[in-house]
Amino acid sequence: MALRNAVVTCPKCSSGSVREVGENRYLCLSCGYTFYACPVCGKTFEQPFQLAGHMRSHRRRQDLSELMLQLLAEIEAIREELRAQRALLERLLAEYQGRNSTQQVQLSEWLPEFLRGNPWLSILHSRAEG
Incomplete structure (x- = not known):
């Protein structure tokens, strides 16, 4: 070889x-x-055993680089999901733009728990109004 x-x-x-x-x-x-x-x-x-021990270092580096590529792919998938959720939120806020604050509170109650305290909702809402 x-x-x-x-x-x-x-x-x-x-x-x-x-x-x-x-x-x-x-x-x-x-x-x-x-x-x-x-x-x-x-x-x-x-000696060949010295070479064998040394080769493990190359395998570890290869394993780490494969892990990094896998993590980057997962991060990209999460980004795409967040983009889709943002588009949905912007559409929902635009839909409820002309309604009063009581109805906006109802929208907030309709959202999942993890989105209710999200500071981006107020930013998106102000963008929809402006």
Whole structure:
């Protein structure tokens, strides 16, 4: 398996003339030193278990980036839902624009509990009146 992102150089003599002789295992053609190299970043190790431990760090980063993408998608879905709710509230306020304050209180009682104390209702109401 060749390196995906990094160039491998010998950690002993810094020569770039290396050949892959096994999975992630390299042989320096200049000095004969054998070593293991990370296929992602090119960091070199003397033992395969050291490389295996190092590879976990790349998996953790990948898992975190996948989690971030999932969270961003959820945030976008919530934003869309809030936009839809705002449009509904603006339409309802426009519908009740010409009515007196008693009817506006009834509208407030009709709204779900979590929206009753929402400061945006007064802003939307003032926009609808103006």
